[in-house]
Amino acid sequence: MQKKIAVSMRGITKRFGSVVANNSVDLDVYQGEILAVLGENGCGKTTLMNMLAGIYYPDEGQIFVDGREVVIRSPKDAYALKIGMVHQHFKLVDLFTASENVVLGLKEEGRYNLKKVNEQVAEIAEKYGFHIEPQKRIYDMSVSEKQTVEIIKMLYRGADILILDEPTAVLTPQEITRLFDVLRRMKADGKSIIIITHKLHEVLSVSDRVAILRKGERVGTVETAQTSESELTEMMVGKKVSLNIERNAPVNASPRLLVRGLTTKSEDGRSAVRDVSFTVNGGEIFGIAGIAGSGQKELLEAIAGLQPVESGEIEFINPKKDRPVTFYHKSLKRVVELADKNAFHDGEGKPVSFKGMTRAEIRRRVNHGDVLFREDEVLSLRDKTPLQIRSLGIHLSFVPEDRLGMGLVGGMGITDNMMLRSYRKGHAGFVDRKKPRRQAEEIIRELEVITPGVNVPVRRLSGGNIQKVLLGREIAFTPKLLMAAYPVRGLDINSSYIIYNLLNRQKKNGVAVIFVGEDLDVLLELCDRIMVINSGAVTGIVDARTATKEEIGLLMTKTDDTAKENA
DSSP, rough: OOOOEEEEEEEEEEEETEEEEEEEEEEEEEEEEEEEEEETTTSSHHHHHHHHTTTSSEEEEEEEEEEEOOOOOOOHHHHTTTTEESSSSOOOOOOOOHHHHHHHHHHHOOOOHHHHHHHHHHHHHHHOOOOOOTTTTTGGOHOOOOOOOOHHHHHHHOOOOEEEEEETOOOOOOHHHHHHHHHHHHHEEEEEOEEEEEHHHHHHOOOOOEEEEEEEEEEEEEGGGGOOHHHHHHHHHOOOOOEEEEEEEESOOEEEEEEEEEEETTTSSSEEEEEEEEEETSSSSSEEOSSSSSHHHHHHHHHHHHSOOOOEEEEEEEEOOOOOOOOOTTOHHHHHHHTTOOOOSSSOOOBBBOOOOOOHHHHHHHHHOOOOOOOOOEEEEOOOOHHHHHTOOOOOEEEOOOOHHHHHHHHTOOHHHHHHTTTGGTTBOOOOHHHHHHHHHHHHHHHOOOOSSSSSSSSGGHHHHHHHHHHHHHHTTOEEEEEETTTTTTTHHHHHHHHHHHHHHHHTTTTEEEESSSSSOOOOOHEEEEEEEETTTEEEEEEEETHHHHHHHHHHHHOHHHHHHHH
16 A cells, blocks of 8 residues: 655755755655654754744745645644644743643634643543643643643644654653654554654664755655664765774773762752762763753752852862872871872882881882872862862863853854963963964864864854864863763764764873763763762762663652652
8 A cells, every 4th residue: 555645845945045954855754654854963954844844934845735735934834734843942831731831822712611621632642642731830840741742732733744853852761662652653643753863773763764864955765674873874974984982991090079968059049959979080981861950050060160059068189299208208107007008109000018028128118219109189169160160270171051152152263262261371461372273273173073264153153063162172171070061962973973982082081071961872881880860869870881771761750759868
């Protein structure tokens, strides 16, 4: 039996000034199928779908729905054609209930019968297997519940063609499984579903076909059952890309950051981080997992000196250089005690032992100057501003979640953004632009940043290229502690692996790396240990080499009471 085409796009072209976002794209979507749309950042995926949803209007080309040509100039036109789009950032009113958000904007004679709406919402939820309370308010909902409201809102409006933009970005593994079950039921009911995603394993798990875009053009559409991750990646990028994340065991790992009993409050006065304690070692990647808004942002900002601390301690352990042991500094008894604890070494990393030696022999050995010790310096970061932290000699780099709001100045070029780290080193009102320019050129070359030049405002770059510039600048600061919040969010597969390799290189250099991520597969492959937080509290710290996605998913949804027990 031949499948019926629900939507057909022919020769779709969209330009933004001199930039061609889509160039003569052809795409078919069948009734009762799940179609995944893949491609690198800036390849035109979202732009293409926005034209189908009525947000943009194509410069050239035709769109056919159920075999007839249509004109879609607005989301209202799309709704009339039974096309609905669920965006990555939800468009809901927090004070309203689920049902009130579902009917918001719809015209109806007289007053709405909310009781009837509640019943209709419950019927839709039961039909497709959603878990939702129609009268629950949005501000009391989890991320997955909010997403459910958005999908039901489209179904209530009669949508037969649904477009989902990065639908699994902030869901736990269990929530993703439930969502996929729902999508399969919708597919069985004859709905056409289009998913924009970067997660290849999910594409292979849930879709029927995959359409691949590259540089604004469709390079092919393949049957999911007949393809693989490596083939899809090669089609997306145009070359072979290794999909293996290198993870070496930490070497000589020693504590670099100590956080004890940390508590902070959010802007609205609620506890954002509650009694959090953990240790990060130099030479390891320490992952942080949790549902979005669980306190990840406030935690990193508190460490970086950007968030006031209510209680607790934040300490940075700064290893001092090796120094010879002399008796005027330590008593002989103390020297022997420390030697028994492997506190001394011979300059080549081998521990020094005085067992079996007389006092005179110990004295001669120590005075010879080849018995060395390292005494760590413990520095408090609590209530320190970023400038005060830097003045202590602590090289701390922070890649925030908000790339342009906090990380970079959008109106400045790459060179000027590099200078934000170094302009205070200028003399007599002058700043050195040569070194920042060299660093900018090196970042462009090593991280494959696509830009017309070093002085082009960074806001004109794609999200992936902005992220590369920000991470490259922070690493150029040669940090001892590097904190990165969602550094690959929204990045294509090739750019993501460049970032993973960059973080692994820092780990090899002995840097303590904190990686906040949302893709549990990546966290398990990249990190050495993973701390899970929920509602601002630690629910567990696991070994990434032995933990499972299901284990982490359960920790992400533990109750507050359980979180306190594990904090």
